[in-house]
Amino acid sequence: MSHLRELYQEVIFDHNRNPHNFGKLPNPDRTVHGHNPLCGDQLTLYLQVDADGAIRDIAFDGHGCAISVASASIMTDLVKGASAAEALLWFDKFHAMVTGGGDGGGGEGMEKLAVLGGVRQYPMRVKCATLPWHTLQAALRGGGATVSTE
Amino acid sequence: MKAATATAIKPPADFAVEKIRADFPALHQKVHGRPLVYLDNAASAQKPQAVIDAISDYYRRDHANVHRGVHTLSQRATDAYEGAREKVRAWINAASSCECIYVSGATEGVNLVAQAYARPRLKSGDEIVATISEHHSNIVPWQMVCEQTGAVLRAIPVQDNGELDLRAAAELIGGRTRIVAFGHISNALGTVNPVAELTAMARAAGAVTVVDGAQAMPHLRVDVRALDCDFYTFSGHKMYGPTGSGILYGKEALLDSMAPYRGGGEMIKSVSFAGTVYHDLPHKFEAGTPFIAGAVGLGATVDYLGGIGMEQVAAHESAVLDYALARAADTPGLTVIGRPRQRAAILSFTMDGVHPHDIGTVLDHEGVAVRTGHHCAQPLMQRFGIAATARASFGMYNTRAEVDALFAAVGKVREMF
Numbered sequence: 001m002s003h004l005r006e007l008y009q010e011v012i013f014d015h016n017r018n019p020h021n022f023g024k025l026p027n028p029d030r031t032v033h034g035h036n037p038l039c040g041d042q043l044t045l046y047l048q049v050d051a052d053g054a055i056r057d058i059a060f061d062g063h064g065c066a067i068s069v070a071s072a073s074i075m076t077d078l079v080k081g082a083s084a085a086e087a088l089l090w091f092d093k094f095h096a097m098v099t100g101g102g103d104g105g106g107g108e109g110m111e112k113l114a115v116l117g118g119v120r121q122y123p124m125r126v127k128c129a130t131l132p133w134h135t136l137q138a139a140l141r142g143g144g145a146t147v148s149t150e
Numbered sequence: 151m152k153a154a155t156a157t158a159i160k161p162p163a164d165f166a167v168e169k170i171r172a173d174f175p176a177l178h179q180k181v182h183g184r185p186l187v188y189l190d191n192a193a194s195a196q197k198p199q200a201v202i203d204a205i206s207d208y209y210r211r212d213h214a215n216v217h218r219g220v221h222t223l224s225q226r227a228t229d230a231y232e233g234a235r236e237k238v239r240a241w242i243n244a245a246s247s248c249e250c251i252y253v254s255g256a257t258e259g260v261n262l263v264a265q266a267y268a269r270p271r272l273k274s275g276d277e278i279v280a281t282i283s284e285h286h287s288n289i290v291p292w293q294m295v296c297e298q299t300g301a302v303l304r305a306i307p308v309q310d311n312g313e314l315d316l317r318a319a320a321e322l323i324g325g326r327t328r329i330v331a332f333g334h335i336s337n338a339l340g341t342v343n344p345v346a347e348l349t350a351m352a353r354a355a356g357a358v359t360v361v362d363g364a365q366a367m368p369h370l371r372v373d374v375r376a377l378d379c380d381f382y383t384f385s386g387h388k389m390y391g392p393t394g395s396g397i398l399y400g401k402e403a404l405l406d407s408m409a410p411y412r413g414g415g416e417m418i419k420s421v422s423f424a425g426t427v428y429h430d431l432p433h434k435f436e437a438g439t440p441f442i443a444g445a446v447g448l449g450a451t452v453d454y455l456g457g458i459g460m461e462q463v464a465a466h467e468s469a470v471l472d473y474a475l476a477r478a479a480d481t482p483g484l485t486v487i488g489r490p491r492q493r494a495a496i497l498s499f500t501m502d503g504v505h506p507h508d509i510g511t512v513l514d515h516e517g518v519a520v521r522t523g524h525h526c527a528q529p530l531m532q533r534f535g536i537a538a539t540a541r542a543s544f545g546m547y548n549t550r551a552e553v554d555a556l557f558a559a560v561g562k563v564r565e566m567f
Contacts, residue, residue, distance in 0.1 A: 003515075004511070004512065004515045007511070008508075008512075008566060013566075013567070038523065039506075039507050039522070039523045039524075039537075039538055040523060040524045040528070040531065040537035040538045041507075041537070042537065063505075063537055064505060064507075065505035065506075065507035065508045066504075066505060066508045066567070067507075067508070122511065125507070125511065128507060
């Protein structure tokens with residue numbers, strides 16, 4: 001059970017029950033839809049972005065498992081007010097953490113993402129945790145209106 | 151086949167489930183320290199030792215290419231390959247073994263009919279009627295044919311209880327309908343569809359029927375002549391046989407009228423650059439060196455099932471399913487999707503406030519293997535307004551004690567969330 005408890009930490013349940021930044025933003029500058037065809041998880045990110053690319057405000061809605069909802073909740077808390085470059089760097093570190101291990105190189109903000117580190121024991125669930133980040137990446141890079149984890 | 155002779159046919163009350171379990175090596179292992187409770191049979195069933203041995207013996211002793219060499223091993227391989235075809239013919243009561251085409255599974259079976267039967271015949275304005283509860287493998291091949299021919303794909307709706315809406319079917323199947331394609335049993339809900347009624351509707355409209363039997367073969371004795379369908383296809387791996395094996399049954403006159411699906415060796419009588427003469431049925435549709443070991447394994451599967459008896463299997467599974475449905479009804483916050491009157495041993499459910507993916511991970515930690523997700527039936531999921539379910543699907547080797555293990559694990563999910 002130890003791996004399971006590491007995956008489902010209390011913090012994950014808290015975010016799943018009461019996700020932060022859940023809902024739509026009024027007048028978003030960017031709206032991107034993320035989809036995990038493997039399990040049917042759907043997520044939409046709403047962003048207000050400053051002229052210099054900083055994330056002024058961010059929110060999400062949709063439906064998914066506890067891991068993807070908690071990941072979106074934590075991610076939106078973390079990147080609110082950050083620059084696009086900072087957000088993309090966190091994604092790189094987060095991706096390294098959930099696929100490889102360790103703390104993804106550490107650094108500011110990574111302690112908040114560490115609660116999702118248990119995902120590394122569950123290769124089938126990594127895409128649940130990274131769906132919000134893939135969607136954010138598409139929003140920041142101005143890619144398509146829909147991204148898929150496949 | 152030792153299992154075929156070892157298990158005498160007995161009344162369902164004496165169904166020797168422990169004896170059957172002993173035939174399946176994969177069942178006897180621990181997962182996360184718990185005894186494995188394998189309830190993902192609708193995705194793929196485990197294999198009895200008799201099937202594993204048949205494949206192993208074939209490779210150890212009899213392997214060569216089929217229909218080619220004059221040497222002894224080639225003759226043995228050919229006999230094993232064609233002998234397995236005859237076993238399958240007898241099992242499904244086809245009129246002739248030439249009506250049984252080896253395919254890689256039901257997916258290839260549907261694609262073969264779509265490309266070799268439908269594509270050359272359909273025109274703009276023609277209609278293909280499927281059902282909203284189909285597996286994607288019985289939807290997408292028809293969409294491809296529609297793109298290629300201008301035909302239109304229509305879908306019979308499903309009622310709230312998970313049964314097909316036959317009144318709507320009667321309206322949909324009409325003068326423009328050329329093909330009616332449907333699953334014998336829904337993989338997502340377990341609903342047993344009324345094959346005879348749909349086949350009668352199709353025949354009255356002058357359409358051919360294509361039945362996806364992938365979920366039926368592990369649970370029922372299928373008689374293709376009694377069903378009177380035009381095509382019937384299934385996968386070996388869902389009926390305790392090898393992955394990559396399967397059969398497309400088609401009425402001989404229809405198969406005969408169809409041009410080959412793929413070109414290559416094995417499927418010709420003579421080849422010259424001036425032109426090629428195709429082989430007779432069934433070889434016309436079996437280009438290239440086939441999956442001989444898979445065919446041998448499929449033949450052994452049929453022997454194994456014959457030794458147990460599908461009536462006994464169905465009675466046992468029905469008792470296990472009824473028990474599971476009763477346990478589900480006693481579980482607060484758990485919703486079973488669909489209440490069809492005729493249901494195979496498949497139970498799709500959701501839990502309030504818990505995503506099926508989370509259910510699946512927690513159950514796995516209790517040793518219980520279920521499928522979670524949309525079950526390759528997204529239109530049906532949309533019909534019920536859900537993204538995914540958890541699905542427990544039972545096989546002949548599952549027990550009431552395993553149902554108890556499932557619901558104990560469901561209790562753990564409820565504790566955690």
